[in-house]
Amino acid sequence: SYFNLSSHNNSNGVLDHSVHLPSEFYTPVDENLIPTREVKSVESDPSMDLRSGKIMSDALLEFGITKGGHSKEDMKKYLKGSRCASDIATCGSSTETPGAACGFDHNYIVLKKSEGLNLAATVDDAASKRRMSVWTDAPGVQFYTANYLDGDSKSLDPNICKDSACYGQWQAFCVETQNYPDSVMDGDGDGGLFANGKCVILRPDSPKYSHHVEYHIGPIGKKQKN
Numbered sequence: 001s002y003f004n005l006s007s008h009n010n011s012n013g014v015l016d017h018s019v020h021l022p023s024e025f026y027t028p029v030d031e032n033l034i035p036t037r038e039v040k041s042v043e044s045d046p047s048m049d050l051r052s053g054k055i056m057s058d059a060l061l062e063f064g065i066t067k068g069g070h071s072k073e074d075m076k077k078y079l080k081g082s083r084c085a086s087d088i089a090t091c092g093s094s095t096e097t098p099g100a101a102c103g104f105d106h107n108y109i110v111l112k113k114s115e116g117l118n119l120a121a122t123v124d125d126a127a128s129k130r131r132m133s134v135w136t137d138a139p140g141v142q143f144y145t146a147n148y149l150d151g152d153s154k155s156l157d158p159n160i161c162k163d164s165a166c167y168g169q170w171q172a173f174c175v176e177t178q179n180y181p182d183s184v185m186d187g188d189g190d191g192g193l194f195a196n197g198k199c200v201i202l203r204p205d206s207p208k209y210s211h212h213v214e215y216h217i218g219p220i221g222k223k224q225k226n
Contacts, residue, residue: 002146002172005125005132005217008162013171014145015060015079020053020122021143023108027180027194031097033105034182039193048106050143053122060103060145060170068102069095078102083168084151101147103170107140107180109197117214121175124220131220136177138211139197144174177213 004014026048027035042049047066050059057079064075069092081087089102110120117135121143124131134141151168161167180197200209 002174003123003132004172005123005130006128008167008172009165010171013083013168014125014173015055015057015170016125016127017056017173018053018124018126019050019056019059019143019173020124021050021108021141022111022119023141024051024111025109025193027107027109027140027197029097029106031100033097033100035107035180035194037183037192037194039109050108056145056170056173063104064089064102067095067097068092070102079170082151083170084166088150088169101169103145103147105142105144105147107142107178107197109193110136110139110141110177112139117212120177120213123173123175126220129220131216131218131222132175133216134175134177134213135216136211136213138177138179138213140178140180142174142176142178142181144176145170146172146174177211179211 004010005017025039025041028038028040030036042051047062061075061079064070065072068089078087078089091097091100091102110118112118117137120134120136120141122131122133147169149167149169149171151166179199180194183194183197184199184201202209
């Protein structure tokens, strides 16, 4: 699901939202946005560190400079532009993901503090005073900033979006709880950290699989969960 806590057609998208992921580790991706099976500390990769919370535009600015191969000036132009068609920011040829739409599309490792539900993410919109927190017992969470939206939705089908709106890059965000992407290929794993998020393969004689997620939406400042 895509979320925008201000308004679905807000001209500034989710750039004014603030995002907090308590995760201490994430799984880097290759040029095809597939996890490399490395588990990397956000401490050593500040553009991926969302533990203290960041305004979305600041997080994307830092990401675009360190991961997208852009200058600070160019990223500011993208952030202030239409975020549609030719104004879409893509990653440079010398980056880890050349040609990919610029922004977050990464699996973070949920910080496990209990055997039950753990906080995966909190997103705030100061203007509307809305907060969304996501709790889960899954090992991973995919954080995605709608990098591939390009404003062409109306030309495809005027009924595809609410009020026939056209959604540009960074118009929304996704927080998707999961096992680690592509980990089904790891068999029983190698005993490393990536194996901790191994996908479950369902077979006729296997136990049932389930994981739990709760989305809590309410006013900023109101206690949503212990």
